[in-house]
Amino acid sequence: MHLTDEEKRMRDGAEGEAVAAAMDLLIRYGEALGAERLCDTRNVAGTMTQPSPAKAKLVEEGGWAKAFAVINLDCDDDIEVPRMRVPTCQLQHGYSDDAAGLSKYSVANIELQGSAESYFSERGVNILATCTPYQVGNLPVRNEHCAWMESSAVVYCNSVLGARTNCEGAASTGAAGLTGKIPYWGNHVPENRHANRLVRADVPVESFQDWGMFGYFVGEQVEEERPAVIGSLAQPDLANLKHFGAATATSGGVEIYHIPGITPEAPTLEAAFGGRDVPDAVAYGPAERRAVYETLNSQGDSDDVDFILLGCPHASLDQIAEIARLLDGRRLRDGTELWVMTPRALRIMADRNGYTAAIERAGGKLLTDSCPAMSKAAPDGVRVFATDSAKQAHYLPAILGIEAWFGTLDECVSAALTGKWRGELAA
Numbered sequence: 001m002h003l004t005d006e007e008k009r010m011r012d013g014a015e016g017e018a019v020a021a022a023m024d025l026l027i028r029y030g031e032a033l034g035a036e037r038l039c040d041t042r043n044v045a046g047t048m049t050q051p052s053p054a055k056a057k058l059v060e061e062g063g064w065a066k067a068f069a070v071i072n073l074d075c076d077d078d079i080e081v082p083r084m085r086v087p088t089c090q091l092q093h094g095y096s097d098d099a100a101g102l103s104k105y106s107v108a109n110i111e112l113q114g115s116a117e118s119y120f121s122e123r124g125v126n127i128l129a130t131c132t133p134y135q136v137g138n139l140p141v142r143n144e145h146c147a148w149m150e151s152s153a154v155v156y157c158n159s160v161l162g163a164r165t166n167c168e169g170a171a172s173t174g175a176a177g178l179t180g181k182i183p184y185w186g187n188h189v190p191e192n193r194h195a196n197r198l199v200r201a202d203v204p205v206e207s208f209q210d211w212g213m214f215g216y217f218v219g220e221q222v223e224e225e226r227p228a229v230i231g232s233l234a235q236p237d238l239a240n241l242k243h244f245g246a247a248t249a250t251s252g253g254v255e256i257y258h259i260p261g262i263t264p265e266a267p268t269l270e271a272a273f274g275g276r277d278v279p280d281a282v283a284y285g286p287a288e289r290r291a292v293y294e295t296l297n298s299q300g301d302s303d304d305v306d307f308i309l310l311g312c313p314h315a316s317l318d319q320i321a322e323i324a325r326l327l328d329g330r331r332l333r334d335g336t337e338l339w340v341m342t343p344r345a346l347r348i349m350a351d352r353n354g355y356t357a358a359i360e361r362a363g364g365k366l367l368t369d370s371c372p373a374m375s376k377a378a379p380d381g382v383r384v385f386a387t388d389s390a391k392q393a394h395y396l397p398a399i400l401g402i403e404a405w406f407g408t409l410d411e412c413v414s415a416a417l418t419g420k421w422r423g424e425l426a427a
């Protein structure tokens with residue numbers, strides 16, 4: 001791999017052992033990927049504070065420096081962790097103190113995470129604690145090289161913002177934070193970003209649910225390729241594209257898509273394909289739409305619902321406002337829990353606008369930092385949950401061994417108020 005003089009200096013220890021270990025990791029990683037060089041990044045979104053049994057053991061042995069060395073730098077040496085060289089943020093992690101006592105999630109994990117937050121924030125890691133950093137202060141600009149983890153954030157970053165990132169891991173983001181470098185390959189290379197598959201919606205894609213189901217179909221069809229999507233698409237908003245991208249990265253491994261006339265690298269269909277031949281389209285019609293709906297509801301059996309989960313990916317302020325409006329003056333059925341997940345920065349705005357109070361008066365909770373799939377914990381004794389998120393409906397049954405229903409926000413709120421699932425696919 002070609003290294004600049006600055007990169008050689010870092011590799012050779014001029015900026016300390018941790019930076020040298022980080023550069024060594026990036027060189028090994030880049031060479032394994034066939035990258036010919038590194039590129040500069042000033043935008044890293046990774047994970048350092050997420051608690052785990054392995055991390056707890058490492059912290060006990062050698063503190064957070066040891067945990068960071070092993071997990072984020074793949075290095076066994078005793079190192080000092082310096083301040084991050086470039087802006088770096090923590091993505092979602094485990095539940096925080098606002099969720100203490102609401103599930104079997106351990107207090108020890110919450111405490112471990114609290115100590116990690118202190119340690120890493122002193123070293124320049126911004127604790128955004130969300131899978132949607134682009135909602136709360138980390139909004140990269142077009143063409144900016146980033147080093148992000150979290151599949152739903154990566155696909156949003158590439159597709160909607162036109163910034164450039166591969167789907168990184170804990171180690172590569174740790175190393176990128178310390179060096180401001182990341183291997184130049186994959187989605188960093190302009191030619192690799194053009195669409196190579198085409199999917200056409202022959203049924204209207206308008207609502208939040210429609211965009212999630214369409215994304216789930218697209219991901220199933222193209223797997224890890226790069227779709228352009230056309231057809232009967234209404235103007236999407238942030239929440240629609242947040243849901244759409246997360247779904248493409250759930251049923252498939254999509255990291256970038258294009259919507260001609262909407263996403264920044266596709267002013268036209270021809271531009272989306274970079275001037276290459278446009279392939280025949282895969283059609284998404286009524287039968288395909290029905291099949292996606294049935295797949296997402298294949299884990300539901302009992303219509304007695306005891307848990308509603310909203311806010312996957314983490315809810316926007318508009319979504320919270322709508323949930324508050326639907327719940328205002330009403331009361332959840334006894335024995336039914338409703339959780340809404342959001343970034344903590346948006347929770348503060350929801351508090352200020354009275355949305356949190358409306359949700360809580362109804363008996364619901366507005367929680368931050370994590371989600372049941374990430375923290376592998378839901379209210380105690382839950383058997384059947386309902387959600388408006390294709391991603392959460394896909395993952396949570398396998399993670400927690402519970403039944404799942406997927407529907408609209410109205411259907412989810414209605415289930416919270418009645419304890420009964422009455423969802424059906426609108427014509």
Ligand code: F3S
Binds near residue numbers: 391392
């Ligand atoms: Fe975020 Fe959890 Fe969904 S981390 S994308 S709310 S699975």
